[in-house]
Amino acid sequence: MSIPLVIDTDTAQDDCIAILAGLLTAEADLRAITMVAGNVGFDRQVRNAFLTLNVADKLGQVPMYLGSRRPLVRPWVSAENVHGDGAGGLDMDFDGCEPQPEHAVDALLRLAEEADGELSVVAIGPLTNIALAVAKKPEFAQQVKHLVIMGGSNNDRGNITAAAEFNFYVDPEAAKIVFDAGFRITVVPWAPLTLRQAVFGRDTLDEIAGIDTPLARFFTRVCSSTLEFDESVGIPGTTHPDSLSVAVLLRPELITRSARYNVDIETGSELTRGYAAMSWGVHGLTPNATVVEEIDAPAFRQFLLGMLSLPTTPPREFR
Ligand SMILES: [Ca+2]
Numbered sequence: 001m002s003i004p005l006v007i008d009t010d011t012a013q014d015d016c017i018a019i020l021a022g023l024l025t026a027e028a029d030l031r032a033i034t035m036v037a038g039n040v041g042f043d044r045q046v047r048n049a050f051l052t053l054n055v056a057d058k059l060g061q062v063p064m065y066l067g068s069r070r071p072l073v074r075p076w077v078s079a080e081n082v083h084g085d086g087a088g089g090l091d092m093d094f095d096g097c098e099p100q101p102e103h104a105v106d107a108l109l110r111l112a113e114e115a116d117g118e119l120s121v122v123a124i125g126p127l128t129n130i131a132l133a134v135a136k137k138p139e140f141a142q143q144v145k146h147l148v149i150m151g152g153s154n155n156d157r158g159n160i161t162a163a164a165e166f167n168f169y170v171d172p173e174a175a176k177i178v179f180d181a182g183f184r185i186t187v188v189p190w191a192p193l194t195l196r197q198a199v200f201g202r203d204t205l206d207e208i209a210g211i212d213t214p215l216a217r218f219f220t221r222v223c224s225s226t227l228e229f230d231e232s233v234g235i236p237g238t239t240h241p242d243s244l245s246v247a248v249l250l251r252p253e254l255i256t257r258s259a260r261y262n263v264d265i266e267t268g269s270e271l272t273r274g275y276a277a278m279s280w281g282v283h284g285l286t287p288n289a290t291v292v293e294e295i296d297a298p299a300f301r302q303f304l305l306g307m308l309s310l311p312t313t314p315p316r317e318f319r
Helices: 014-024 042-055 104-115 128-136 166-170 172-179 190-197 202-209 214-222 224-232 241-250 297-308
Strands: 003-009 028-035 064-066 100-103 120-123 146-150 185-188 255-265 276-279 289-295
Touching: 003 014, 003 104, 003 241, 014 028, 014 042, 014 214, 014 241, 014 297, 028 042, 028 104, 042 064, 042 214, 064 104, 100 104, 104 128, 120 128, 120 241, 128 172, 146 241, 166 172, 172 255, 185 241, 185 255, 190 241, 190 289, 202 214, 202 297, 214 224, 214 297, 241 289, 241 297, 289 297
Parallel strands: 003 028, 003 120, 028 064, 064 100, 120 146, 146 185, 185 289
Antiparallel strands: 255 276, 255 289
């Protein structure tokens, strides 16, 4: 069965791998890539997404729409200290690589309408575009079949501050709007889930380096700067929450434990800005999201390694 989806992304590092999962998994029907301000400079993110389309030999096959270039209320905060340019210095000739003229928010609304209740959205950057879409048209929340969100930590540590995970920190107001809007939401949190079960250590990275395909070489290259950063902060490998978010939509059997939570986002405090309060059902709050607590990690690893083994012929040479 094919699953129509849009990936809303701040394309750098694992976002690229998440897009690959959307492009190359048999059951995925990737209708669009929508760009939002996040990890690295906006135009750099656009280039990273085109690099990704190229390595999958899908240039010109999946439309890209540009969305919000800044968060709703606050100045943009980058994660360039983590990701560098987000593509390990990879470059190519971008001549003719043009995003669509339609704004990402309008594209999201139109695609949801056209899919007649079947469109899923995987949001792996700050939630600015999704919040703007639901502000423009509140029924969008009901028209989207399933919204998978990468963000927050489940009563655990943050990554950009002690309290907050990057995506929610960058645009907490947007995240708050989205969790209040009535979507059917699944959350893939940073901690503990990603840190426990979606980190690729040196052994896995060596195995990937041994896969002699353009996709595997691309993976190694785009994940290189993040690996250095991760190891410097005590994370033993590269982190893959974004590709996991696409994977759990396409292969829900990867989720071995989840629970209903009420998720709300801190917008008032500077100290805990973007903190996701995930209430696990004993505080009298109505659940608004399913939070993934545990996955079949070997199966997820196999999902990505199998994908990276696929032969592709990138039409443009990387440099
Ligand atoms: Ca991301």
